[in-house]
Amino acid sequence: MARATIPFGPQHPVLPEPIHLSLVVEDEKVVEALPTIGYVHRGLEMLAAKRDYNQMIQVVERVCGICSMIHSLCYCQGLEEMMGVEVPRRARMLRVVWSELHRLHSHLLWLGLFADSFGFESLFMQLWKIREKVMDLNEATTGNRVIVSVNVVGGVRADLDEAQIRWIKDTLVEVEASIRSLQSTIMNDSTVCKRTVGVGVLTKQAAYDLGAAGPMLRGSGVAQDMRQLKYAGFDEIAFEPIVETSGDCWARSTVRFRESLQSIDLVRQALDRLDGSELAAKVKGKPEGEVITRVEQPRGECLYYLKGNGDKFLQRVRIRTPTFANIPPLAAILPGLDFADVPVVVLSIDPCISCTER
């Protein structure tokens, strides 16, 4: 049997960002996969030595564009816990609104890219067309489409008026109808199922043991989502994690599809709970001590470890992003696959190399 090593990436049509996999194949079967990262590493954690704790908000927002709001949310809530700041209810609910809009546009982006990975171009275009409406909401309510920069330590810096709330709700009705119209295609179309059902299976036990995160974990039947920790406004919002059990590419795709609809519901719930409280609490003093804080990003659990010594510069900012956690499970499921399935399986983890290369 012929054995060869084939480089996959760092430049590849299904990879929006660079990661390299060294694939050992026997004929058309993958027998070994070795990942290499570091092509665009930026060392953002180290910037904590040169940017004060408020300036670091702009830095962590740029760990990843597509979940920038949730990065800054995690960072700010860590500092708020360390400094004993109680965030006003309105700000907590607004954080839910923007973080779920981020999840929605991230999942729509990924669903489109996933369709593109197996050549379903019209589905890709339809999903991205829907996504534009969500991007419009971001732009109109915060001033930016992607890096919305709404979080500050103690709350948020932007608000929604009544007209904007009505407009968001109306737009989400259209977005929901558009997404639902694609449900049977995404979940049942024979073209989609042929490339996703039973491909790249990660068992429940393996997902747990290998530290998988987000839809990768929930697609394998583990009902864990950091929103169950009830951060921001989730303490008042009805929420249950979405779980699929088959552990294959189809399951991961279906989790994200269903989570898109769930995010719309969560935005509505949060909008209905906006009260007249302040947008941000006053913050006094400088951060001292250490704290671990976690949130659920579109790609899964994100952990921040923050350590301050009473100075305006934090002593340590450690960011563990979900894609970083999902690389070992990916390396574990690739052996045994047909070489032609590798691009689809790699994309099924929703790789965010920007996060990984923080």
Next chain:
Amino acid sequence: MSIVSENVAAGDLVAAVTRLKADGWRLVTLTSVELDETNMEILYHFDKNLEMKNLRLAATKDGKVPSISGVLFTAFLVENEIRDQFGVIFDGLVLDYQGKLLNETVQTGATSPFCRYQVKKAETKEAQ
């Protein structure tokens, strides 16, 4: 304020991690914290049903600590990253990139670029 953690000696680390795995704890990640010019500590974060447990291991720069990747394969990536960034060597890594996980360390030959004390020293030297 500080996080709840359990101090663990290097010699007991692998056994402690094996026990946690057997009890159903899942490794979230490792965090390396530089304390001064020679000392570091490494935190091992575990999760079970949304609760966290942390182990704290004392380490020295350029010193060796045992790898837990033999027990928890997922640790191999973060252990390699810590070696690239802080210079700590993990003994018994199942996939050892020899300090060359990140392309930047391969390209520049930089060692432990994330150690702030070393960075400060380098900046002072440049200023002089």
